[in-house]
Amino acid sequence: MALISFVNVSYTYLKDTPLEKEALDSIYLDIEKGERVGIIGKTGSGKSTLIQLMGGLIYPTLGDVFIKGKNIKNWSSKELCKVIGIVFQYPEYQFFAETVFEEVAFGPHNIGIPEGKLEDCVKSALEAVGLSFYEIRDRSPFHLSGGEKRRLAIASILAMEPEVLVLDEPTANLDPKGKSEIMSYIDKWITKNERTLILVSHDLDEVIRLVTRVVVLKNGQIIFDGPSEKLFINYEKIEEAGLDIPEIVKIRKILLEKGYPVEGAFTIHEIVERILAYKGYTALWKC
Amino acid sequence: MEVLKAFPLGQYIPSNSFLHKLDAKAKIIASFWLILFIFLLRLNLSYLFILLLILLGIYISSIPFKYFLKSLKPVYFLILFTLIIHLFFGEEGGKVFWRFGIIRITELGIKMAIFMSLRLIFIVMITSLLTLTTSVLELAQALEDLLKPLAILKFPVHEFSMMMTIAIRFVPTLLDETDKIIKAQKARGAEFGKGSIVNQAKSLLPIIIPLFINAFRRANELAEAMESRCYRGAQGRTRYRNSYWSLKESLFITFIFCYSVLLLIMF
Amino acid sequence: MIEVKGVNYTYQPGTIQEKVALRNINLEIPSPSFLCIVGANGSGKSTFARLINGLLIPQVGDVIVDGINTKDEDKLWEIRKNVGLVFQNPDNQIVGMTVEEDIAFGCENLGLPPKEIEERIEFALKAVGMEEYRKYPPYLLSGGQKQRVAIAGVLAMLPKYIVLDEPTTMLDPKGRKEIMEIIKNLYEKEKKTIILITHHMEEAIWAERIIVFFKGEIVAQGNPKEIFSKDELLELWGLNLPLTTRISKCLYERGFNLPHPLLSPEELALWL
Numbered sequence: 001m002a003l004i005s006f007v008n009v010s011y012t013y014l015k016d017t018p019l020e021k022e023a024l025d026s027i028y029l030d031i032e033k034g035e036r037v038g039i040i041g042k043t044g045s046g047k048s049t050l051i052q053l054m055g056g057l058i059y060p061t062l063g064d065v066f067i068k069g070k071n072i073k074n075w076s077s078k079e080l081c082k083v084i085g086i087v088f089q090y091p092e093y094q095f096f097a098e099t100v101f102e103e104v105a106f107g108p109h110n111i112g113i114p115e116g117k118l119e120d121c122v123k124s125a126l127e128a129v130g131l132s133f134y135e136i137r138d139r140s141p142f143h144l145s146g147g148e149k150r151r152l153a154i155a156s157i158l159a160m161e162p163e164v165l166v167l168d169e170p171t172a173n174l175d176p177k178g179k180s181e182i183m184s185y186i187d188k189w190i191t192k193n194e195r196t197l198i199l200v201s202h203d204l205d206e207v208i209r210l211v212t213r214v215v216v217l218k219n220g221q222i223i224f225d226g227p228s229e230k231l232f233i234n235y236e237k238i239e240e241a242g243l244d245i246p247e248i249v250k251i252r253k254i255l256l257e258k259g260y261p262v263e264g265a266f267t268i269h270e271i272v273e274r275i276l277a278y279k280g281y282t283a284l285w286k287c
Numbered sequence: 288m289e290v291l292k293a294f295p296l297g298q299y300i301p302s303n304s305f306l307h308k309l310d311a312k313a314k315i316i317a318s319f320w321l322i323l324f325i326f327l328l329r330l331n332l333s334y335l336f337i338l339l340l341i342l343l344g345i346y347i348s349s350i351p352f353k354y355f356l357k358s359l360k361p362v363y364f365l366i367l368f369t370l371i372i373h374l375f376f377g378e379e380g381g382k383v384f385w386r387f388g389i390i391r392i393t394e395l396g397i398k399m400a401i402f403m404s405l406r407l408i409f410i411v412m413i414t415s416l417l418t419l420t421t422s423v424l425e426l427a428q429a430l431e432d433l434l435k436p437l438a439i440l441k442f443p444v445h446e447f448s449m450m451m452t453i454a455i456r457f458v459p460t461l462l463d464e465t466d467k468i469i470k471a472q473k474a475r476g477a478e479f480g481k482g483s484i485v486n487q488a489k490s491l492l493p494i495i496i497p498l499f500i501n502a503f504r505r506a507n508e509l510a511e512a513m514e515s516r517c518y519r520g521a522q523g524r525t526r527y528r529n530s531y532w533s534l535k536e537s538l539f540i541t542f543i544f545c546y547s548v549l550l551l552i553m554f
Numbered sequence: 555m556i557e558v559k560g561v562n563y564t565y566q567p568g569t570i571q572e573k574v575a576l577r578n579i580n581l582e583i584p585s586p587s588f589l590c591i592v593g594a595n596g597s598g599k600s601t602f603a604r605l606i607n608g609l610l611i612p613q614v615g616d617v618i619v620d621g622i623n624t625k626d627e628d629k630l631w632e633i634r635k636n637v638g639l640v641f642q643n644p645d646n647q648i649v650g651m652t653v654e655e656d657i658a659f660g661c662e663n664l665g666l667p668p669k670e671i672e673e674r675i676e677f678a679l680k681a682v683g684m685e686e687y688r689k690y691p692p693y694l695l696s697g698g699q700k701q702r703v704a705i706a707g708v709l710a711m712l713p714k715y716i717v718l719d720e721p722t723t724m725l726d727p728k729g730r731k732e733i734m735e736i737i738k739n740l741y742e743k744e745k746k747t748i749i750l751i752t753h754h755m756e757e758a759i760w761a762e763r764i765i766v767f768f769k770g771e772i773v774a775q776g777n778p779k780e781i782f783s784k785d786e787l788l789e790l791w792g793l794n795l796p797l798t799t800r801i802s803k804c805l806y807e808r809g810f811n812l813p814h815p816l817l818s819p820e821e822l823a824l825w826l
Contacts, residue, residue: 043696043726057470081476093464094471096496106493110476142500146595156475173723175594175753176794202726244727247797250819258826268797272804275826279810301689424651456651459693505646512647515607515639516660516707517631527658527671 001069002030003164003196004054004084009063011049011220023049025220026063033163036190036197038207038228041217042242047200048089050217051166054198055086081111085162089169091153095141100126100152103141107160125159126152128189130181147178151185158189164196165189171206183210204231204238205246208266216241232266299422304349306420311429313536317543318417322410324547333554334405340546341412350419358415359408366404373400427451428528445521453509461502468497556583556606556637556715556747561615563601575601577770579615585714585747590758592751592781593767594792599751600642602767603719606749607637620714635664638708640718644700644725648692653684653703656692660711671710678706681744682736698729705736709744716740717749722757734760755788756796759817766791782815798822 006029013021024046031037041047052058053065056072065072067083088094097103104122113121123133129151136144141152154170167186171179187210190197201207207214214231216224216238224237231237235249245253248266255262255271260278265271301307306314325337345355359366376389377396384392418426431448438444469479472493479490558581565573576598583589593599604610605617608624617624619633641647650656657678661671679685682702692700701721708716718737722730738760740746750761758764764781766774768791774781781788782799795803799815802822806814812825 042728052470055470055474057473077473077478078476081474084474086471086474088467088471088474091471093501094468094493094497095500096493106477107475110478160476175792176755177594177792180794242728244731247819251798251801251822254819254823255826258823260826268800268804272801272808275805276808276810422651424655452651453649456649456692459691460645463693508641508643508646509649511604511609512639512641512704513649513659515609515634516649516711517634517663518659519631519663523663523665525662525665525667525671527655527662527668527675 001066003033003068004031005029005066005069006050006053007064007066009053009060009065011046011053011058012061015061023220024053024060027220027222029215029222029225031164031196031198033196034194035213036211037199038204038211038214039198039200039217040202040204040207040214040241040243042202045217045241046220047202047217048168049220051086051168051198051200054164054166055084056080078111081107081160081162083163084166085157085160085164086166087154087157087168087170089172091156092141092146092149094153095149097141099138100131100141100144101137103152104156104159107156111160113160121159121161122155125155128158129155129185131155147174147181150174150178150182154182154186161193162195164198166198166200168200169202170199179206186210202243204243205248208246216243218242229264229266300350300354300419301422302349302420304347304420306344306348306416309420309539310532310536311421311425312432312532313539314417314421315426315429315433317540318413320543321413321547324551325406325409328550329554331554333550334402334409336546336550337409338405341409341416344416345412348416348420354419355412355415358419359411362407362411366407369403369407370400373403423455424452425528427455428526445524457505460505461498464501465494465498468494555585555620556581557616557618558582558605559616559618561605561612561617563598563605563610563612565601567613575770576605576612579772581765581772583715583747583749586741586745588741588748588750588760588762590750590752590761590764591767592753592755592758592764592793594753596769597767597792598770599767600719603639603717603749603751606715606717607634607639609639635711636713637715637717638711638713640701640704640708640716640721642720642723644697644704645692647704648700648707651691652688653679653690653692653695653706654688656703657707657710660707664711674710674712678710681709681739682706696729697725698732701725701729701733702736705733705740709740713746715747715749717751719751720753721750722752722754753793755782755793759796766793768792778817779815782817785815 006027009024009027010022011024013023027050039047039050049058053060056075056077059073067075067080072080095103097106101122104125105118108118108121126133126136131148131151141149144152150170157165165186170186171182174182183206186197189195197210199207199211208228212228213226214224214228215222216231218241223240224231224234232249232252235245235253238245238249251271252262252265255275260275262271262274265274328334328337345352373396374392375396377391377393377399379393379395381394427448431444434442434444434447477490477493480487481490558579561576561579562574563576565575579602591599591602601610605612605624606619608630611625619637622629622633624630624633648656649659654675657675658671661674666674679688682705684699684702684706687695687699692703695703722733725733734757737748737750741748750757752758758781759778761778763775764778765772766781773791774784774787782795785795785799785803788795796817798819798821799817802812802816803814805812816822816825
């Protein structure tokens, strides 16, 4: 069985009240170990319900969620934390500790990592997001810059060394530099530790850099599930989900209409090369 | 999160009935008067007329009766308790139906049991009529108007009502935030409500501290936004929703008043 | 016109946490115009927004709005009436319990008669396309809708200048688009002077003039074409060019016949 498995899962908020609202409707989803999955959809499409179900923070109204083949209802919350690490949106708003060390050590301590090992955990987690352990360990988490706070918040989950890292809009509210930094730290950590990545976002541009498979949600249903490249070709699915078509897809569309051979080209560099080759320019220098 | 978002504030059910359109001040005065009056009434047939008045109110409010029954739910126990106390431990008086030690059922006891529980039911019904037909906003503003005379005594009426408005406005936001923080800390392996009382209290810190810090941050930002929009207290300020006390409101109050005084005289 | 003359601003001066936010800022903002201020987080752009309507007062230099210095405390309210400020977090700037109550808030502070407030609410709701939501409480609105309410609340005060401090950062793409459309409208139809603060370069395309802030100083200014051609510098300043611009730059450098920079895919299409 897959690492994470949703079998016919539905979730309804406020069931049996006049305000009843279906957030997820008959979801089937399997995520294998080592996969990198992007989950996209607009606000209210059910993305955050999906990840709360994965983390056992809520239970399905109908159907079952299995983690490593065991029904999520039978997992103890501490054991589950070791498998699924969720970084929620704006995670820096959950800071409470006096020092950076305490903040990062909170999770590992809770899941029973022995005191002697805590320092190593904290140190490697901070380093994974480019923060210097010795410089920062005794500082207040509240006095860091915006980008540093976000990285610290991510480190506080990495410190638990979860098998699956789930991130909900990890770059929201950051500037372009902060965004690309966070993305490359996540990429490195996942690659180095061979973990599974689930990246939730409404910005496809951001997701595609890190994932190989994309799940598109709309009104609580999965309307696309497949490799990212396939989604680029079926971009009407992106429109159907009410999301912005990434600029790269728009450009590819224009080029295709004009007869440029851009099949299989997804980066700026590849696209430029195709245009030049088509127009018969020789490669003078690289840009 | 969505769960909390979906809950409407207060019990207000929008409609266009006479009671809905009535100025909130008139409704507050009438409700207070009636509640006071119920305590003044002797226990007799006059209760029937109060019941009639309330039923009339419910009818013209165009709100389904089930909402009024629902509003009784939290006080079921209280009503039951009142009923039992008066029924079995009521005063001596009239015919005695049954007696066992200090437990007794008397004629007066039965009477008291009925009237006392009716009193409770009436009070709940009247307040429900007020809150089901008046939004929290209208209530807060009406209270500000009614409290205005206190300004002479240096009571900060405007600031008080502004505080109330903002507090009510931020209830859903803060509930939402609490839920998010709880889930986020749970995702970090936190457990709540386990172990000794000291440990339980300690385990709440990861929720309470962020909640407070975020509330201060919000307060700061809100203050900036209010200042940017020229807010400087009651000074030079007008109100968009001015009170619309008209003949309708005066007639309504007169009717309630006459009706109740008439009952007092008749019974 | 807004004149910013030799402004310095330091947070908590004289303490260990002293932090210089702005250094020697000189700027003239004519009216009406559409100005965009771009810069990475911590470049001082939010501080700048707060200086314009007197929420912060510069320690050195002057900010003068239509001839009134923000240091003139007696006339601060006139400045704030004229300079509307929309903040980043839509949740923390809505005071009212319903949309109309919130829009009325600023007008009430100006001491307007109820009848006029009524007219202004209608005007503002229409300008942001929220007529249907008049009686809604804020917690039932989406982020984009809340931000529209915040803009309406400022608009109802009929300011000459509207400063928007990263109004789209906390919104989803749909909300972002809605807000950008409204901002364009405010400039084109309502003839407001717009000062848009952002770190999304795509949003700066619509501006007449772009000012780049970096570490508390103005490092570049010019029209979008001029600014977008400084691609390497922009990266240094922590900003990202739209993909189209990056592609057009590559093509241009390789001798392809097209002007650099191109700003939108549609524009690129014309040259291929």
